[in-house]
Amino acid sequence: MVNTILYIALGFIIISILMTLTRFVTGKTSVDRVIAFDIMTISSIGIIVIISHFTIRLIYLDVAIVYGLLSFLGVVIVAKFIERGL
Amino acid sequence: MIFNLLAILLGISTIVFALVAIYTKKLIFAILATGGVSLFASILYLLMAAPDVALTEAAIGSGLTTLIFLFILNKIKEEDV
């Protein structure tokens, strides 16, 4: 019961990652692609947590913590590069 | 079964990112796409039960390499955002 619901949730997150991937490939302006990348990183944290539920291991959450802390730096530095504030 | 499907989709996404990094005209998108390759490769390593490699890929490949590449790109290129 619980696992079935979590499989459906995993499917939703995968579909959203594929949709943002389309936006990344066919972005109109430069900010569009950065936004798609940002949402992709946030969704991948959800995937990591659900994987760590299925293979019952607490230490996988360390990877998610490091990811959540460092992945936004890429977005911030690209934004600073675009507005010439680097 | 669903993890096989997840691995296939993530692998295809990784390859799409790598192709974007090769074929795009602007260097800044190539750098972003390299970060994306690291992102999905990190999840794939996690799926194959290698959290050490996944942590290294997340910290160095996705965080620090993007920073250093963009600092250098900002240094060598003044015009054309």
Next chain:
Amino acid sequence: MYKKLLVFATIFILAGIFLKLYQNFDGSKTLNKTASYYAKNGASEVGSTNIVTAIVVTYRGFDTLGEVTILFVAAAIIGFFLKTNAKGTNRIRNLRFSSEIMITASKILMPIMFLIGAYVFVNGHLSPGGGFQGGAIIASGVAFFLLANPTLSVNHKVLSVLESTSGLIFVLLGIAGLIYGGGFLDNRVLPLGKFGTLFSAGIIPLVYSFIGLKVGAELSNIISSLQQIQKEE
């Protein structure tokens, strides 16, 4: 047209190869001789929960010394080529300053990043990660602070003193293993302790802490010298 077909064919061939690779993965049955030795005796000999750390720091510790040396040489070469003037960085042109939200967030997030980096390299024998990853996280914190406040700069003398001191202590710990233990970088200088707690596995937490400090100092040196020369010209 043919080019696009070729691209799609490449994607599918690579996906097939990857699928084979993924399906052949079998963690439990196909250990070779060396790996089975490590899996069998690593916990009792070294006392580290994370076998990867035991291999990197103790069994193959000399290679780690070489990696740290390579990183040091790279940082030294970058610092040599990007040497800033003694006058400092007075002229700033066309630099758009950060917003208030970003400056406040950098003041909040930089200590958190330092803390997570320290957590990763102190817990290197219990959880994934270690000195190199922790050093990269610390350098990312420094980079974020420099990104939010572009006019500030890092004191290079403090960084170089920190880096050379921790490298020296790393080598001295290795020589202590040569004297008191069974060889270079042997971890039985300190008692092994209780398996799975923080103060266990001999000198592995100490060695990883100094590697983390050294790597963090080197990478933040690289980042600050890359960022400083930007404002100067």
Next chain:
Amino acid sequence: MKILDITGAILTLIGSIFIFLGALGVLRMPDVYNRIQTGTKASTLGTMLTLTGIGMIHPGWFGKIAILIIFIAITNPVSSHVLARAAHFINIPLTSKTVVDKLRESKIEEMENALKLEEEQKNDF
């Protein structure tokens, strides 16, 4: 125990639906600023709900999950704010249905004030 598990699973499902809606907004919205707003807000809420659901299923993990939720709540709005500011500074056009744009008004005011200040200084000398 059983009820907690099922509640956590349903929370996870709701969170994943929010992430899906955020991705849909990124595909469908007419404007860069609308895309930023929809995508980051919805996916932040979705990820936080997903993490809370998994924390309900495994109650022993709640420390690390709380740390993760705090990090996402700090970092994600900052990145979207910086990105929207950069997009406004390089003059990406707004959609035609826009009603109010306070940042542009404040920029125009600043420029007028600077011009006035220059003229006053000229008059002084």
